[in-house]
Amino acid sequence: MAKELDEVDQELLTTTQRNFPLVAEPYKAIGDRLGIDADEVIERLKDLKDAGYIRRLGGIFSSKKLGYVSTLVATKVDEDKFYEIADKISAYHGVTHNYRRNHDFNLWFTLIAPSEEKLEEQLAEIADFEGINVLRNLPAERFFKIGVKLDMREKKGGEDS
């Protein structure tokens, strides 16, 4: 990471995480908050993307409110088939996160689908993969906290996804 963040970059990252304006000239509105002009906001955002600080600039939607259903799935996968199975799981459009974890349940993924039926259907397909010994469906039953944004100035918090 060659690029060092200056104070303006840090404020820019913080404000564009939380309060990105839905107005005709959003970069101008952001610049007004920071005391810089729209062109500088655009240039800085481009640089922060190129430097690998920003993964994406766009909308984040609520899967639930768009009518989608989601779940977290824990699986025990044979080690000698691990990557073959991991790839087959990652190939699903609705699998957004897929991680190896340090546990007997060694492969964990999230699955989002347009309906409960579709979700069940895909889970049943995956459960049938040879090399998956156990599959546990762990849909959230209750939310105590969901998605806190990082404060670049104080370095506290997390990401929502």
Place this chain on the structure above:
Amino acid sequence: MAAEISELDKKIVKEIQEELPLERRPYQKIADKLGITEEELLTRLNKLNDEGKLRRMGVILYHRNSGYDFNGMVAWIVPPEKREEAGQVMATYDEISHVYQRPTYPDWPYSLFSMVHGKSKEDVKAVAEDISQKTGINDYTILYSTEELKKVSMKYFCED
């Protein structure tokens, strides 16, 4: 569960979930593509936002470049009558971004999940120990992701 969403809103979601153009009038550019006015696009986006369908507009950061190199998913064995209180306690921590209750199985007795962010394994462990002392819940396991095999934002309305 069927959410009300018009065909035009679906098209808007499909555009807005991609990269917002880095130019003076980014919404104008998207509106042109959709064949609507900038004003209509902004009106609809603000409505989607008010309805909670659009959770937020903005940047998503790479954690590893923003001081957060490490996260651990702490899973807790909590008796049903204690889950409410324990979940509330976990939610108060700044280092914790998500707290969920999930179903249990004979081979997976952990009911509460908390996502802890820190700079090291030690940070995550320290938060877990602190919660354990506060809540009296001693049965927990910390799951670290040892390999990222896929991490993407969901693309909606692209299935067919």
